[in-house]
Amino acid sequence: MCAAFRIPGFGVAAVLVALSLCPLEASESHAYFARRIWTGQGAAIENGVLVVVDGKVTVVGPRTATSVPTDAVRHDLGDQVIIPGLVVAETSLAGGANDVEQALTPQNSASDGFDFYADRTVPLSGGVTTVQLSPGAQRLMPGVGAVVKLGGSDPEQRMLRSHEGLRLVLSDESRNPPTIYEPPVGAVSVDRPLEPTRPQLSSTLGSAAAGLRAIFGAARRNTASAPTNGDPVMQALASHLFLGGTVRTTAHTAPEIRLALELAREFDLRMVLVDPSELRPFSAHFAEWPQRLQGVVFRGRRPGRISNPSAEQAGKQHDPWESARALVDAGLRIAIRPDDDDDLEDLLFVAGQFRQGDLTVEQTLRAITSGPAEILGVSDRVGTLAKGRDADFVVLSRDPFALHSHVLATYVDGRAVYRRETTERTTVIRADALYTGNGTVRSDATVVVQGKTVRGIGDISAGPDATIRSFPGAVIVPGFVDLGSGLGVGGSLGDEVSLETKLGDQLDATDPAIAIARQSGVTTVLFGSSNGSATPLVAFKLGDDTRVVGDPVAIRFRLGENLRSDVPGLERTLDRGKAYHEEWLRYEKALAEYEARQREAGPSETPTEEKASTEDPDQAGPSEGEGQENVEGRRPGGRGTEGRGRRPRGEGESGDGPPGRGRERGTDDGDEPAPSEEGETDSDTKADEEEKKDEAPKKPQANAGLEPYRLLFTGQIPAFVEARRGDAIEAALELFRTKHDLRTVLIGVDDLARFPDLLDGHDVSVCAGPQLFVTRDHQRMNLPLHLSQAGIPFGFQSRATTGVRDLPAVVQYAVSQGLSASEALQGLSGVAAQVLSDTSTFGALAVGHDADLVVLSGPPFELGSQVLAVMIDGRWVYEKESGR
């Protein structure tokens, strides 16, 4: 019919779409093996299998006695349990709470109010796959319900019944209709007389009864004889009853329930009783109810809520499950629905509460699966797992209603519409070879990544839900480390940066250069100012969130052109750092001795000690520092708190040092008094107050500008020393190695070309680059090759931003000129990390390390090898295919 409308260009597209909608693909079979399968009818099947072909259940039965099609995809769910998709006998998901003005609107259909395009993940996460839609809640006869599925793509397929039961609300909710109903009036083009205002049903149960009897009577006469005279209410009602539609009646109290039963009897209605609470008076008649009622829908208690009724109400309150068992035993279908649509995701818990009413697991499960499906008239499609039914099912971690049992996945028409997100995602990466970055090459090149970490390497098993990525013919190498980049703040740092600065706080994750830099496989970079001496270096990952892995990760020093001033300045700086470090060492030693003495003195002392500290929250370090808030952040010059958090005790004191403290470069630093002096004056008064026999050692004043030296002098971080000329290198070795015995990494040792033996016999490492070939006096030297021959560990740096990308290519050139590929790779990964710290979790590929890796199409540094993919902290950040 729309040929005349179609634009030629679009015509082709429309045909293509039409083709793609046809089920051209071959049938799709899946077999799910589970510890137990509850079919929604009868006892559970132990060690069962559920076979699904094209979205329908074909077989369900015990694993041993069931033949599974050979082409079926097999899913072993292990100890998990399968139940049918849950069915809810009444919800307001069609906007039923939004009532129209009229009290009687049987022509309204809830199917018109349902949004098939809304997100239904929340109820699906609770295993609910099918729901009834109520047309309204606060009118006597709000309309006709509908039954829909919450998952699936085609709205027509999802509509199980567009015309379900006609709803009657006999309970209090409908007692307050808009008192006067006025038909729309106003300036209209058609002359219509003003209709008189009229009151609406129903203000009392009696008027509801009388009105309904009159209407049902008229409708019954109408179905029998001539059609109505155009009254939409009568028309709709007559056709609903004529078609044998059910009437679902909400009735809480005994009189309301009685009226419902009476109406059912008088007009021979197929009735469903909804939300009855006062059932006890009828208990003697339950045996007759299966003949008179289609079923009973119970309303569960809201989970996790405290209701607080008045004493009078509470006395009349009944547990919703009070009569459930008796009705089941009488042979009636029952269903359990949550009180509120917000509780749909907790339906299993809501129904589980009914087990207090002596319902068995099977009976309770039935009340949220096959029971409501039968009541709603959709049991030929959903509610049970049997041959020919829709493959709507839920995978639970344990049996339904068992403690800690939760929904792992929900399937509709054989497709997963919900899967519980496990926080630790598992990825398995397979290739043909794996270089660990520590000199080993493995052929069992499988890496199992869980979350951010490498969980295993080699032939080990992963969970069934692991994502598997295979790279046939490819090689896995560790993510590369750039020991000195310009990446970090999206530009240059400019001025000198003092040691108290936490560069990690200033990183800019949005810097577009990062995405470019990591394309070649560099995953970790160091960053810091290239000016000045004694400045911090930070290490961070090039992932989307620039995760900091060391702040500071090293301290950078410089021995420049003027050694005569540089060397003494640097000496003073180091001495001061050392003094600070030693002061803390003394304090820690004294504290340890003091604590030992305290322990020896017996427990009697401890309570008073604790009491004192709780009474006086301002009391500082001298006693136990625990419970002290860190107030360092308030210091004007201080940036944040200490990143490493290794010494909680070290941060207790609030120091009021000058903001510029620690900014000095060594040349201009005065003979500052030892920090402890200031600390003494600060805490003098307090110390006086609590003069005790055995005084706790006084805590030195923390100084953010000197804190990194404690890491340096304990060997936890290295000193990066830039020294280019031969004499500078010698001075650096003398100062950092011979005098202070620090972990030392030399940068820019260009003069090795002139004095190749300069480093021999020294325990130092070298950070080479950006130029790996140095020329001095017409001598061209392959620096890394020379270092490797001299047995000196080395890493590489780029000093670039986007140019970080070229670092592996620069190393590749050094390899082509004689450097061994294995050592080059180690310099880019394992050794680079070792140079920084013995406890780095990046660098080499090893179990427990960060999942930073690069997939290459061939062996590393081969000219034809390409980067296929890069993973940082367990997440793919670059893939050649997608060009991300």
Place this chain on the structure above:
Amino acid sequence: MVNTICKAGLCLSGLLGLLAPTLVAQESIAVQGGRILTMAGPAIEDGTVLIRNGKIAAVGADVKIPIDARVIDATGKVVMPGFVEAHSAAAMSRSNETNPVVPYLSVLDTIDPMRSYFEDARRNGVTTVAVVPANRTMIGGQSAVIKTAGTFIDAMILRRDAGIKVSLEPQGNSSRMGHLAALRHQLDEAKKALTETEKTKEGAEDDASEKALQVALQRLIKGEIPAILYCDGAMDVGPALKLVKDYGLKPILVLGRDCYKAADQIAEAGLPVILDANLVFWETDPRTGEDRKIVVTEAFRKAGVPFTFQVDGSNTNLGTSYLWYQAATAVKYGLPRDEALAALTIGSARILGVDRFVGSLEPGKEGDLVILTGEPLEVQTWVDTTIVRGEVVYERANDRQLQRLLDDSGQ
């Protein structure tokens, strides 16, 4: 349906024949030397469009120009059909009716040809517009397709019964269920009345306006007049398609922006659509709070649904010039340029059922065209000349308002 169009066409040509001597320009116009985008085949470089008696007489590279023809030099310019605006209430004095059921009203009674809308439309190259009541009336008035140039509305009409507007969006306090129930009730009544009149062969109604209502609704369910169905959200699409199926309506879908979610459902129904004015917007996932950018044109292009644009409901006061921007936006996000231009011309004409008269430059069609200073959909390109039914109705050189505007801005 084809029958209907033919009938409409016959009526129309009869009408035109009657009025032709007074209304249609007698002179011939030859637009010469431009690059011609005919929308009915490949572009013609250095071609000529000859318009005689208000209709296109010839289009091509070697068209013989009669001696009496007024020649317009379009060298270095681009010539294309006038734009067809598929859905606009801007020409109406008031866009919505208060009474919910008024299918017997005609928009023609509300149009003032002197409204600034028309001047602006000509300035922006729009030569044909479907005047449709807005979306707030359940069963609105009858729409009409008219030309954007003329002094008397009767002389501007291209198609009188272009459709009856039906809105699926509930108004006021009514819920979706109540709204749809009322809508169905109206259609049921018309259906019933139709069978009854067919039985008795004569309307028994005394009330003249009630009869007009029934006649209009009966024409709707007989498919004589298209139903212009407005779907506010994606959830309205299903009920709309069901109405089409249940009552045999001839649909034209007008969509709210959220209807992009139902693109596949619409594709399956094989219907072209008129999109919401907002083509690109951000949506927040209610569950995760994540923001997503939605490009409506891409959703429909990927689903294979033909579409055109409308200006009504945009949060701008750009008027008809916004069509240009919308088409350019669609191109930016992946729609081929030719298809975007087709959507503004022949595509809209097809949706409205007037493609036999307008939408492309082919002999026999109405002499509507625009001459652009450069390639269409570019920022620097101006509409230089607009011709409606063979009459020059806009020239940039004589556009005082535009000149004043540009002078003021110091250019």
